[in-house]
């Protein structure tokens with residue numbers, strides 16, 4: 618059986634960190650998505666995202682796509698199949714609008730984790746550290762999509778497991794417990 622774990626949450630909440638941990642420690646495979654957002658210094662094209670121009674972005678066939686903070690992001694059925702060729706457990710990072718589309722339209726086994734940080738100052742500090750201390754961090758959090766994703770939308774409340782990412786040791790414990798509950802070891 619093939620499974621897809623969706624990770625969503627606010628910018629800076631730790632979605633990518635948790636995705637990487639699942640890949641490195643638990644054998645998950647990343648679903649690589651497409652974006653028109655400029656590449657960050659530590660990101661690699663074709664590994665973190667497929668970085669696209671506004672023209673090349675629309676040459677792909679998407680399962681769903683969204684506009685988030687003025688940039689396009691989209692995921693394809695092909696990207697998902699590519700991940701499933703390597704592991705029965707694929708992991709994708711989506712905004713909450715994308716998570717809702719997958720919930721409605723994908724027929725395979727789905728799980729969703731909503732990542733959050735309990736203190737907004739910590740969130741801003743982590744974003745600033747990640748993005749080089751510039752204003753981009755606070756600007757990013759002020760977009761309407763980022764503000765929407767600061768909490769689990771009503772339509773996803775019964776679908777998402779909430780994972781608090783304040784303290785990394787506790788996150789590891791929660792991940793181990795949640796994977797057992799969700800049948801990862803069956």
Ligand SMILES: Nc1nc2c(ncn2[C@@H]2O[C@H](COP(=O)(O)OP(=O)(O)O)[C@@H](O)[C@H]2O)c(=O)[nH]1
Nearest residue numbers: 628629650654683685690691692710711712715
């Ligand atoms: N719906 C959807 N959302 C995506 C996709 N790829 C990334 N995202 C989301 O787009 C948002 C912005 O991602 P990113 O620019 O990497 O910023 P970050 O959240 O600050 O790390 C995040 O909520 C991601 O989960 C996609 O293919 N579809």
Ligand SMILES: Nc1ncnc2c1ncn2[C@@H]1O[C@H](COP(=O)(O)OP(=O)(O)O)[C@@H](O)[C@H]1O
Nearest residue numbers: 628629630631632633634743747782783784785
């Ligand atoms: N538990 C944690 N403790 C301290 N820093 C963290 C923790 N989780 C993530 N970070 C850091 O916070 C920043 C934002 O995390 P990231 O995974 O990029 O978030 P997202 O993908 O949700 O935008 C990164 O610099 C990351 O290393």
